[in-house]
Amino acid sequence: MECAKASITPMAMTTAITMIWPIFFGRENGIDSAIMSTPIGKRERLSIRCPPRPNLGGASMLGELLYEEKGKTIGLRVLSSDDGGTTVEVTLETEGKILGVGEKSLWTYWSKTRPDGTIYGEGKGVMTTKDGDVIQLVGNGAAKAAGADGSIHYRGAIYFHTASQKFAKLNGTTAVHEYDVDGQGNTVAKVWEWK
8 A cells, every 4th residue: 555644663663574463453544554562562552644545435446348149049858857857958040240340150058947946047159240250258157036027137247358459358358247038038248347
């Protein structure tokens, strides 16, 4: 932490350097305070004036909207069904824009509905832009129980990899998504960079 000004006695500074034993007890009006014991047993108060800390309570971790797409489920297959829940494999085709460029994607993912109704899934996709760039996708998501109409509202993460120089900035990027499926298998997704 960088602080603008320190109010400290020479004995307390010696203590801070040699003992490194502060007990922080609070911050008020931009001042961090500590009580320190000096080598001769005398207690001294150390006050350091620092700039206000940022309020992160309302700060957004969402960055740029990377892509939006709509699609349709084209295949379903039951992988397992037991006391632990039902797992299905879903295949879908989507179409949209990534960073302003038209694209089409093909996804396959598995989705498990647990006994309490909550849902978790993981999948892989391949996206091809209208210019022929190829982007590999890996994603996961979780949802509360499906709605009465069969709709599911996933929230999760997506990871990218591409050899395309045009989309190289996506490599190593973690993105967060909203992925909604209605009762007829129509899908809508929005994906943002996670800062």
